Amino acid sequence: MPAATLASLREEMNDLLNRFWTGTAEPFGLAEWSPPLDVAETDEAIIVDVEVPGIDPATLDISVTGDVLTIRGEKHDQTGQEGRNYHRVERRYGSFTRSLTLPAQVEADKVDAKAHFGVLSIRLPKKDAARLRKVEIKAD
Numbered sequence: 001m002p003a004a005t006l007a008s009l010r011e012e013m014n015d016l017l018n019r020f021w022t023g024t025a026e027p028f029g030l031a032e033w034s035p036p037l038d039v040a041e042t043d044e045a046i047i048v049d050v051e052v053p054g055i056d057p058a059t060l061d062i063s064v065t066g067d068v069l070t071i072r073g074e075k076h077d078q079t080g081q082e083g084r085n086y087h088r089v090e091r092r093y094g095s096f097t098r099s100l101t102l103p104a105q106v107e108a109d110k111v112d113a114k115a116h117f118g119v120l121s122i123r124l125p126k127k128d129a130a131r132l133r134k135v136e137i138k139a140d
Helices: 003-021
Strands: 037-041 045-051 061-065 070-075 095-100 111-116 119-125
Touching: 037 095, 070 119
Parallel strands: none
Antiparallel strands: 037 045, 045 119, 061 070, 070 095, 111 119
16 A cells, blocks of 8 residues: 555544544434433332433423333524634534333323423333332241
8 A cells, every 4th residue: 555545544544533532423424413311210210311401491392102201302503603713513403302211111191300400300200010019028
């Protein structure tokens, strides 16, 4: 291989690795934005915390169908402000849909959601049949 080709390949690999480590790489060419979330479980409920900074909680849509929780929303692009010449844009924008299968059956009509400091916390109470029941062992 000519030295120019190797140098070009090395430059492209360095660029790829830099984008990967700085979080700006788009895996497999996908550019879709999706907020990260955590799912936790207690004896009484499933708790889902979703990072949604910069999104008005009133514009989010939360639904439960069977054992699937779906969260929809949109984070609006703010880079079009007049008088600004952007040199780097790493924040993600656009609409998103997150659907996840819940680890237990829940009471869909009793779901509660609150937003605080850019984190949406969704509490999904478990159905009685899905709650942990402790069985007492009787000794002879």
